[in-house]
Amino acid sequence: MYKKLATVGMTVLLVGALSACSFGDDNNSSSNNSNEETSKSSSSEKSSSSDSLQKKSFDMSYEDAVNAFKEKHSDAEVSSVELEKSLGKYVYTVDGIADDNEYEMKFNADTKEQLSDETDRLDSEDAGGVEKANEKLDLDGIKTPQEAMDKAVSEQAGDVTSWTIERELDTTYYEVTVKQDNNKYEIKLNAKTLEVLQTEQDD
Template sequence: MMNKRYGIGLALLSVALLAGCGTRQSSQGKTTSQSTSTQSSSTKSVTATTKVSLTAAIKKFQQQFPNASVTSIELEDQLGRPVYTLEGVGGTQEHELQLNGRTGKVISKKSEMLDQDDQADAERDRLNLNKVISPSKAVAIAVHDRNGGYASELKLDKDNDTTYWEVQVHQGKQQVDVKIDAYEGSILETEHDD
């Protein structure tokens, strides 16, 4: 009788140990797959983690600086979060607003006086934001042009009356800056960084 109880106890103990080992293996498998997905998400383009639209970011800038016009917009990954930096001019002042691209919360804002030369240039630098392609479309065009990679940064700017998106595309250790017409979506130029 004692032998039978001992055998049953030993069998139950074995089942419990095997069940515990099975649980440990499956939780290790989860850890491995989680770290793999974290690694792949770190190489996603900055627009993939941005929840705030370009229109919403511009609206926030206009709320903070009602009499200002936007002169440049940048979206980049800063410490693992997307950050918009909008610059603009209004009257005799230059303004800058940084927004969290996930939440829309203001990170910082500042204004400073423009000197007379900069005041004269301010009108020329104002962006016409009507019908500008979205940041995600600009990134898709740039990444497609480079046959893959991811974008860590992009900037909407103007030079010689041409408004363009400049998208920084990474492919392995190589970085390429792709300039795209902000209205038509055509590639204006590419520049390889060494």
């Protein structure tokens, strides 16, 4: 009789122990799956942060900023356009050159407010239209900033922190800054074809 009770007792204990192990495995499996999903989610968020300029839209387009500059300085040619975050605001900076002066205007991209307008005299060797001819941007037929950012991120994953339209020799180009973790990359693209001209890691 006692032997039977002891055998039954041992059987109950073994079944209980096996159930506990199985339950623990299920918990571990569920926990692991949850961790994997969290890891995937955070990885996805890292590669496409909402802070990236690529994901943002503004009331003021770069064309609006250029036109506002030209209305104020009709004698000047635009020499560069930049969009970046400054002191918590997204700011367009438009530079231009006339025969004897150079200008810089800044605009709030969200409100279209003019933030500043500065004028400097050109040095004698740059005056008389020399610098104006050398620095003038060719904006006809260029790709949009969105297309340039999309292309840059396809070359180097990360968040776009700024873009600039500039000129070197006879080529008008975009320079798009992409940040990934603690690394910054400058990607230069032909503004008309989006051909990658240069990719440089910023130290």
